[in-house]
Amino acid sequence: GAVVSQHPSWVICKSGTSVKIECRSLDFQATTMFWYRQFPKQSLMLMATSNEGSKATYEQGVEKDKFLINHASLTLSTLTVTSAHPEDSSFYICSAGTGEDYGYTFGSGTRLTVV
Amino acid sequence: GNSVTQMEGPVTLSEEAFLTINCTYTATGYPSLFWYVQYPGEGLQLLLKATKADDKGSNKGFEATYRKETTSFHLEKGSVQVSDSAVYFCALRNFGNEKLTFGTGTRLTIIP
Numbered sequence: 668g669a670v671v672s673q674h675p676s677w678v679i680c681k682s683g684t685s686v687k688i689e690c691r692s693l694d695f696q697a698t699t700m701f702w703y704r705q706f707p708k709q710s711l712m713l714m715a716t717s718n719e720g721s722k723a724t725y726e727q728g729v730e731k732d733k734f735l736i737n738h739a740s741l742t743l744s745t746l747t748v749t750s751a752h753p754e755d756s757s758f759y760i761c762s763a764g765t766g767e768d769y770g771y772t773f774g775s776g777t778r779l780t781v782v
Numbered sequence: 783g784n785s786v787t788q789m790e791g792p793v794t795l796s797e798e799a800f801l802t803i804n805c806t807y808t809a810t811g812y813p814s815l816f817w818y819v820q821y822p823g824e825g826l827q828l829l830l831k832a833t834k835a836d837d838k839g840s841n842k843g844f845e846a847t848y849r850k851e852t853t854s855f856h857l858e859k860g861s862v863q864v865s866d867s868a869v870y871f872c873a874l875r876n877f878g879n880e881k882l883t884f885g886t887g888t889r890l891t892i893i894p
Contacts, residue, residue, distance in 0.1 A: 673825065699880055710871065710886045711826075760825050764880070771882065773818075773825040 669695050671763045673774025680751055680781055688746045688777045690761030696741035697763035701771065702734075705758040717744050751781040784809045788872050788885035795862055795892055803857040803888050805846075805872035813874040815839075815848055815855040816882070820869045829857075829870070864892045 670693040680686050690700060699718055703711040715731075717723040717738035725731045733755075735747040744763070748755055758778050764771040789804040807813065814833045818826040830839030835850035844859045855872060872885040 671825075701881075708887075708889070710884045713881060716880065762826075762882075771828075773827065776823075776825040778823075 669763075669772040671697075671761065671772045671774040673761055673777055675777055676775060677778040678780070680779070682752055682781055683750055685747055685749045686751055686779060688748075688759055688761075688779075690744045690746070690763065690774050692742045692763045692772075695763075697744075698741065699764055700738055700744040701762045702736060702744075702746050703760045703762070705760060705776075711760065714746075748779065751779070753781045755779065756781045784813070784874060784876065784883040786872050786874055786883055786885035788870075788888050790886070790888070792889040792891060795890070797864055797892055797894050798861045799892075801857070801859040801862045801866075801890070803870055803872075803890070805855045805857065805885060807853050807855065807872075807874050809853075809874055809876060809883075811876055812850075813876045815846070816873040816875070817844070817846055817855070817857050818871040818873060818884075820871065820887070822868070826871065862890075862892050864894055866890060867892045 672691045674689045702714045705711050714729045715723045715725045715736050717736045719738050719741050723736035738744040760776045762771040762773045785808045787806050816831045817829040819829045820826050830841040832839040832848035838847045846855050846857045869887045869889045871887045873882045875882050
């Protein structure tokens with residue numbers, strides 16, 4: 668079946684630095700990828716939708732200059748958290764689909780801790 | 783707009799008990815409905831889905847039936863196991879819309 672690989676699975680960084688998270692579709696081409704943020708014991712909050720070769724569409728309240736999303740190919744999307752602060756600490760999850768699916772395949776998530 | 787309401791957890795059951803996790807939705811048109819499961823420290827996995835009224839999705843002993851008249855998609859399992867301990871999310875997607883709308887999730891713990 669479809670597999671989405673997300674890397675790294677966890678990362679600790681210092682406040683003020685930037686962190687890049689990768690999301691790869693391993694055995695299919697993903698025309699659309701989604702980035703979610705999940706707070707402890709809460710549901711997933713959609714941050715942005717990225718389509719290959721075009722700019723990401725951010726949800727209301729998500730800072731596009733802080734959370735940079737690049738979807739340069741049909742198998743790779745990246746999320747860069749710029750100038751990270753402790754309040755950015757969270758579990759970030761990506762998902763990918765061909766656009767023809769009824770559901771999407773999710774990555775295993777990245778736990779970001781900013782100290 | 784779309785919304786998904788799940789029963790609040792946490793839910794704790796003994797092994798082999800019967801499980802029901804309620805899910806109701808509000809949507810325009812005729813959405814597809816999903817249950818996702820998240821095991822500790824992992825991302826979400828699609829558990830089952832249904833794309834039209836009266837469809838029954840099933841997987842790993844779990845079942846859910848798309849009830850248009852009650853706008854519900856309740857998750858059931860006849861005999862739960864310790865390995866079913868996880869967080870379960872109900873979700874919907876409207877035809878022609880790429881976005882998934884999630885419920886708040888229900889944490890399930892099964893004790894031996």
